[in-house]
Amino acid sequence: LYPLLNAEMPGREDVLELTPNRASKEMLEHLAEQGVETFLDRFEAQQPQCGFGLRGLCCRMCQWGPCRISEKAPRGICGRDLNLVVMSNIVRALVAGLAAHGRHAHEVILTIIEAAEGRANFKLKGEQRVWELAEKFQLDTQGKDLSAVAKEVAFCLLEDLGRMTAGPMYMLEAYAPQERKQIWKRLGVLPRSASYEVMETLHMTTLGGCSDWTALAEQELRSALAYCYSTLFGSSMATEILFGIPKPKITQVNYGVLKEDHVNILVHGHSPVMVEKILEKINSPEIQELARTVGAKGIVVGGMCCTGDELLARYGIPTVTNIMGQELALGTGAVDAVVVDMQCVIPGLKIVADCFGTEVITTCNSNRIPGATHIPFDAENPANLDEDALKVARIAVESFAKRDRSKIRIPQVTTKAMAGWSYEAIKDVFGGTGEILRLLREGTIKGIVTVVGCNTPKVPYEYNHVTIVRKLIESGILVTTTGCCSHALLNAGLCAPEAAEYASSSLKELCQQLGIPPVLAVGGCVDNTRTLRLFIDLAEEAGVSLADMPFMFVGPEPGNEKTVGQGVSFLAHGVSNLVGFPAPIPVPVPKLKENAETHDDLDPGINDIVDFFGGEGLYEKVGAKVFTEPYPKLAAQTIRMHIRRKRLALGWK
Ligand code: XCC
Incomplete structure (x- = not known):
């Protein structure tokens, strides 16, 4: 399967054969039998996909176009060449992702302010993080209480999101390593803020804007740093301030956590604010009693995507699946309500919900769905939060009585998992960074690789995530994971302490001694x-x-525009990437050699952008590059080689 060649995109048979979770396979087959449309049907209907689009060679940045770059027409109407079109597409995708995470950060940060001022009914649970940030930001905390300091911290985070004038970003100053700051300063890529870099990127790439692709490449790095230090650090730490720093806990995950005789509520999206309140209401005596009244034995809450990851990390709330499993989860016919906040909620969800009578409740004004019940959370006006959360819980539970129970089909698959690996928890379990470094140096842990990101229909669902990670732990590489990848790994049992069995002998022994899995699910x-x-x-x-450390960032199944910034954030820090599917990272126009049959017969060609990301260009600037490998076993081999090279250069055995 070489995903760049339309004819060889994975088909239904490939997915059914290779997808690792038998619950997903069961649901895909079940829904096909029932005639319910899923992403697989729509993916098939879209074949063949546009070859220009697949390669990033389509320009839609003005109304003269669309223009397509080819041998016949090497420039767009305005004169843009391949380099400019491809780089503009990439950096635009990055800032779209930046905007999404920025909006997420904005909601959480505003909630801190509202909570600190007593308007949002939340007690700040992450006291430790408040004081840490106040100290890092050098705030004057003399005589101030937690709420007052939290509010000041929140305003700093807001400034990182929205500053329009030059000046250091608080988070970047506080957490970026000194050696990196010097590199970024020398390259001239220190950002102002999330909002400014979004504006500047769109400005640079509009018709008649920047004609120098190398300047756009610099803007890519600048935007990625804004992305990293305002929207990622901002969302993650602001959430910790509100709801606390997660600690590891054991739980069960997978489709089998849904129960036929219970009310099943799925929570889905990214921002965990309103859902925290909804959870509180679900656990209240009033709603528990209501569940009994409607004839249910209890209430199951299951998580999807990053909202699921957040609740899993903090409370061990079972997760069910990821972005490409959302339709399958509803296809169980057992879901009474799905509560969605922002991002990664696909329109196909509502189509399946309607087939099975699932109540869809939207809670974010940015993420509306026609026909859904809309009970929005407004971080700037949270007065009705408790009342609205109660309303959501009530509607969800009441829909148990209304649903057609003859269509229920729950795959009986549950999987043990240990999640909640915050930064602090990882350090604590190993006994500090010094101890982790010792284990790395002596080779008990060969390297640390973070395997993350979405799903894509361009590879057999979840196959690449699971295959790569199995190979990595077999080689003694410790893995961290987040997002949709983490759901694949959780459901595959790789995040349970028992998965130590599959690791190299030294990593297995270490994990067993510490009672931890070789794959650490760190959150959303x-x-x-x-x-x-x-x-x-x-x-x-x-x-x-x-850049010298045996680390890597791996995105085997990129899907959302948000993944671009994730990868480039790590690149800017000197951590090389391996991506499983190149879009929207530029791809050379692959040419098949004569009588070609396999991957080896592809002549990948080369262009400046490929050379920049995968060759010397970026490497010379930041000490990291992008490897692209769609075959998971070869990908794992590439990662192992990379780790090995780093170890050799450090003189580690
Ligand atoms: Fe991607 Fe983030 Fe969405 Fe899943 S949920 S599809 S962004 S991995 Ni976060």
Whole structure:
């Protein structure tokens, strides 16, 4: 399967054969039998996909176009060439992702302010993080209480999101390593804020804007740093201020957590604010009693996507699935209500919901769905939060009585998992960064790789995530994970302590001794900062550049525009990427050699952008590059080689 060649995109048979979770396979087959449309049907209907679009060669940045770059027409109507079109597309995708995470950060940060001023009914649970940030931001805390300091911290975070004038970003100053700051300063890529860099990127790439692709490449790095230090660090830490820093806990995940005789409520999206309140109401005696009244034995709350990851990390709330499993989860016919906040809620969800009578409740004004019940949370006006959360809980429970129960089909698959690996929890379990470094140096842990990101129909669902990670732990590489990838790994049992069995002998022994899994689920996608902080600390402890450490960032199944910034954030820090599917990272126009049959017969060609990301261009600037490998076993091999090279250069065995 080489995903760049339309004819070889994975088909239904490939997915059914290779997808690792038998619950997903069961649901895909069940829904096909029932005639319920899913992403697989729509993916098939879209074939063949546009070859220009697949390669990033389509320009839609003005109304003269669309223009397509080819041998016949190497420039768009305005004169843009391949480099400009491809780089503009990438940096635009990055800032779209930046905007999404920025909106998420904005909601959480505003909630801190409202809570601190007593208008939102939340007690700040992350006291430790408040004082840490206040100290890092050098705020004057003399004689001030927690709420007052939290509010000041929140205003700093807001400034990182929205500053329009030059000046250092609080988070970047506080957490970026010194060696990196010098590099970024030398490259001239220090950002102002999330909002400013979004504006500047759109400005630079509009018709008649910047004609120098290398300047756009610099803007890519600048935007990624804004993304990393305002929207990722901002969301992750602001959430910790509100709801506390997660600690590891054991739980059960997968489709089998849904129960036929219970009310089943799925929570989905990214921002965990309103859902915290809804959870509180669900657990209240009033709603529990209501569940009994409607004939249910209890209430199951299941998580999807990053909202699911957040609740899993903090409370061990079971997760069910990820972005491409959302239709399958509803296809169980057992879901009474799905409560969605923002991002990664696909329109197909409502189509399946309607087939099975599932109540869809939207809670974010940015994420409306026609026909859904809309009970919005407004972070700037949270007066009705308790009342609205209660309303959501009530509607969800009441829909149990209304649903057609003859269509229920719950795959009986549950999987043990240990989640909640915050930055602090990881350090604590190993006994500090010094100890992790010792284990790395002596080779008990060969390297640390973070495997993250979405799903894409361009690879067999979840197959690449699971295959790569199995190979990595077999080689003694410790893995951290977030987002939709984490759901694949959780459901595959790789995040349970028992998964130590599959690790190399030294990693297995270590995990068994500590009682931990070889794959640490650290949270939602914004919590990639937890892994990044760990990487930063370990490099500092080792006294070397981050670029020299045996680390890697891996996105086997990129889907959302948000993944671009994730990858480039790590690149800017010197951590190389391996991506499983190149879009929207530029791809050379692949040419098949004569009589070609396999991957080896592809002549990948080369262009300046590919050379920049995968060759020397970016490497010379930041010490990291992008590897692209759609075959998961080859991908794992590439990662192992990368880790090995880093170890050899450090003189580690
Ligand atoms: Fe991607 Fe973030 Fe969305 Fe899943 S949920 S599809 S962004 S991995 Ni966060």
